[in-house]
Amino acid sequence: MFVVSKSDLIASIVLFLIGVIFYFIIIPQEIVLEDEAVLGPDLLPNICILLIIFLSALLFFKSISKDKPNNKGVKDTDIEDAETNFASLINIRSGFTLIEIRRVFFLLSTILISILLFTYVDVLLASIFLIIGSCIVCGLKKIWIIGSLSFSLIILAYFLLYKVLGTAIG
Amino acid sequence: MSIEVLNSVLTFNNISWIAFGVLLGYIVGVIPGLGKGTAVAVSIPITFYLSPLTGIAYLIGIAKGSTAGSAVSAILLNTPGEPSSAPTALDGYPLSQKGQASKALKMGLFASVIGDFFATLLLIFLAAPLAEYALLFGPVEVTSILLFSLTFIAALSGDSLIKGLIAGLFGLLFSTVGMEIETATVRFSFGILELYDGLSLIPVAIGMLAVAEMLVQLGGLETLEKQQKMLKNNIKSINQNISWEEWKLSIPAIIRGTAVGSTVGILPGLGASVASFLSYGLTKKAAKNPSRFGKGAIEGIAAAESADNAVVPSSLVPLFALGIPGSVIAAILIGAFIIQGVTPGPLMFIQQPELVNGIYLSMICASLLLLFIGYFGQKIFSLLSLVSLRLIIPSVIFFCSIGAYLQGGGIIGVWLILFFGIFGYLAKKLDFSFVTFLIGFVVGPQFELSLRQAIAITPSFDHLLNHPIAIIFTLITIFAIWKIGRKKK
Numbered sequence: 270m271f272v273v274s275k276s277d278l279i280a281s282i283v284l285f286l287i288g289v290i291f292y293f294i295i296i297p298q299e300i301v302l303e304d305e306a307v308l309g310p311d312l313l314p315n316i317c318i319l320l321i322i323f324l325s326a327l328l329f330f331k332s333i334s335k336d337k338p339n340n341k342g343v344k345d346t347d348i349e350d351a352e353t354n355f356a357s358l359i360n361i362r363s364g365f366t367l368i369e370i371r372r373v374f375f376l377l378s379t380i381l382i383s384i385l386l387f388t389y390v391d392v393l394l395a396s397i398f399l400i401i402g403s404c405i406v407c408g409l410k411k412i413w414i415i416g417s418l419s420f421s422l423i424i425l426a427y428f429l430l431y432k433v434l435g436t437a438i439g
Numbered sequence: 440m441s442i443e444v445l446n447s448v449l450t451f452n453n454i455s456w457i458a459f460g461v462l463l464g465y466i467v468g469v470i471p472g473l474g475k476g477t478a479v480a481v482s483i484p485i486t487f488y489l490s491p492l493t494g495i496a497y498l499i500g501i502a503k504g505s506t507a508g509s510a511v512s513a514i515l516l517n518t519p520g521e522p523s524s525a526p527t528a529l530d531g532y533p534l535s536q537k538g539q540a541s542k543a544l545k546m547g548l549f550a551s552v553i554g555d556f557f558a559t560l561l562l563i564f565l566a567a568p569l570a571e572y573a574l575l576f577g578p579v580e581v582t583s584i585l586l587f588s589l590t591f592i593a594a595l596s597g598d599s600l601i602k603g604l605i606a607g608l609f610g611l612l613f614s615t616v617g618m619e620i621e622t623a624t625v626r627f628s629f630g631i632l633e634l635y636d637g638l639s640l641i642p643v644a645i646g647m648l649a650v651a652e653m654l655v656q657l658g659g660l661e662t663l664e665k666q667q668k669m670l671k672n673n674i675k676s677i678n679q680n681i682s683w684e685e686w687k688l689s690i691p692a693i694i695r696g697t698a699v700g701s702t703v704g705i706l707p708g709l710g711a712s713v714a715s716f717l718s719y720g721l722t723k724k725a726a727k728n729p730s731r732f733g734k735g736a737i738e739g740i741a742a743a744e745s746a747d748n749a750v751v752p753s754s755l756v757p758l759f760a761l762g763i764p765g766s767v768i769a770a771i772l773i774g775a776f777i778i779q780g781v782t783p784g785p786l787m788f789i790q791q792p793e794l795v796n797g798i799y800l801s802m803i804c805a806s807l808l809l810l811f812i813g814y815f816g817q818k819i820f821s822l823l824s825l826v827s828l829r830l831i832i833p834s835v836i837f838f839c840s841i842g843a844y845l846q847g848g849g850i851i852g853v854w855l856i857l858f859f860g861i862f863g864y865l866a867k868k869l870d871f872s873f874v875t876f877l878i879g880f881v882v883g884p885q886f887e888l889s890l891r892q893a894i895a896i897t898p899s900f901d902h903l904l905n906h907p908i909a910i911i912f913t914l915i916t917i918f919a920i921w922k923i924g925r926k927k928k
Binding site: 276277280284295299300301302303308309310311312313314317318320321324325327328331365366368369372373376377380381383384387388396399400403404406407408409414418422426429430 | 485599601602604605608609611612615619621622624626627628629653654657658660828829830832833834836837838840841850853854856857860861864868869871883886887890891894895
């Protein structure tokens with residue numbers, strides 16, 4: 270057996286597992302059926318999940334082949350850092366690179382932390398953290414650029430929300 | 440068109456918002472990586488504070504402006520602002536390297552405006568008669584048409600039919616979150632009170648389109664910057680006009696492009712990229728000297744841009760006539776319609792004819808404003824393509840969060856953009872069509888309702904024989920899956 274597309278193979282396994290978990294655990298837990306109705310509220314979710322399970326199984330079989338696949342044009346060594354398990358795990362066609370994964374992780378963490386700051390501390394602090402954090406993730410180094418961008422975005426948001434739209438946040 | 444409609448459209452407030460939409464769209468289109476989907480999704484919360492007509496006209500203005508603007512970076516940077524402008528770069532960039540960037544940009548703009556204008560006229564003349572016919576459809580027909588649309592979009596919007604279908608099914612699944620209307624059963628709320636009303640389209644669309652796109656762009660920052668550095672030395676091109684000879688070559692290409700773009704736009708799922716490549720290919724085939732293409736043939740730009748821009752208005756035909764979104768823009772526009780308390784579809788022509796006519800007139804105004812803004816802002820827009828994504832990503836993320844907060848029911852909206860940002864990023868990277876996902880999500884509630892009604896009124900297969908339209912659409916769906924599935928092995 271040869272793998273035609275590593276990313277499809279992994280995606281199909283993950284989707285299959287998600288489908289099974291949904292069908293046997295999440296749907297019975299999250300959709301409480303009051304009586305034995307023919308067209309219960311779980312009709313469409315069940316149809317969707319069963320089809321997802323079926324199609325992910327189909328995707329699994331399409332991602333493997335008996336014959337050696339023709340890898341013309343697909344480079345296996347283009348990954349920036351071959352030591353990264355996650356990046357090398359996924360087919361290079363998808364174009365995951367270590368630097369990208371690192372940036373994505375830090376940007377998502379910035380959003381997450383600013384949500385927590387918004388919830389537990391203050392809206393202004395959350396906004397400043399979100400802008401400065403994402404500037405740093407994007408590789409901006411000059412303090413005056415980061416400072417002026419943060420200042421102008423917050424002023425713009427304030428003007429838009431409080432003056433133009435007449436609403437408020439916080 | 441009544442005087443009331445003219446009075447409501449030709450107001451300073453309405454025209455200003457349309458112009459602002461076109462301008463914003465143009466700016467977004469010029470900057471590589473920021474597509475019209477991103478711009479429209481982020482702007483939807485603003486429409487809540489505008490009248491239905493102004494809000495929708497503003498969003499359509501953004502879509503039109505962005506489609507035209509994406510040609511600028513394709514011509515100057517060889518990096519299309521949107522994938523659909525890729526064929527524009529094939530001849531636009533060589534022209535730019537020859538020092539004829541201004542001429543290429545002008546042709547891109549004129550072709551865009553002509554394509555957009557005639558496709559808007561097509562929408563005006565086609566949507567109402569189609570809508571009249573659509574009013575005859577019952578739940579069985581609606582179910583089969585929605586099924587056909589979803590599978591057709593799934594089949595055509597990515598490399599793999601299976602992945603497209605999975606994406607569409609996930610869209611349908613996420614649409615079932617919240618209270619089920621018939622039995623009042625809450626589904627997939629996980630104990631979170633805010634999810635009882637279901638997932639709002641706005642944070643889902645912002646997450647899937649804008650946040651996911653910014654995450655994807657994070658990986659390509661250096662590549663784009665290299666191209667921007669090269670352009671800095673090349674941007675001082677002199678002002679050139681298009682000669683009559685060049686117009687003679689380009690007019691047939693524009694007519695062909697408009698026809699191709701309008702046809703492709705009406706069909707759900709094909710999208711602007713298919714239209715522009717198809718139009719470019721046909722023009723190259725029809726040319727006396729096809730070897731000029733790829734080296735700076737001005738009619739190549741005309742063909743690609745006219746088709747690309749004709750798709751935006753014509754993709755609204757299925758939305759207006761049937762209530763079915765055929766493109767991402769149409770799917771997001773549904774969110775804007777719902778915010779305004781308007782249900783897009785055939786009933787709109789009966790219940791709110793003034794609004795429909797107002798939208799049509801606003802779209803024509805947007806076409807004219809596109810010409811004006813694009814022509815006089817050409818030099819500034821060229822410079823805008825040099826703005827670094829390092830400045831744009833933080834700004835977009837910030838405004839995405841504000842938009843999601845305003846229209847997503849508070850902080851839950853920001854949580855949702857985070858979740859759907861990751862979901863959309865993985866979908867884009869692994870080639871699961873996010874377009875199909877979004878359309879599945881948007882049509883989900885209508886599909887579920889009509890499916891339940893259809894099952895209730897057709898207890899056996901014999902009853903199905905009374906619905907020939909449904910049978911035809913089901914057969915076409917099966918045939919399309921079989922045919923396209925075989926091609927995409």
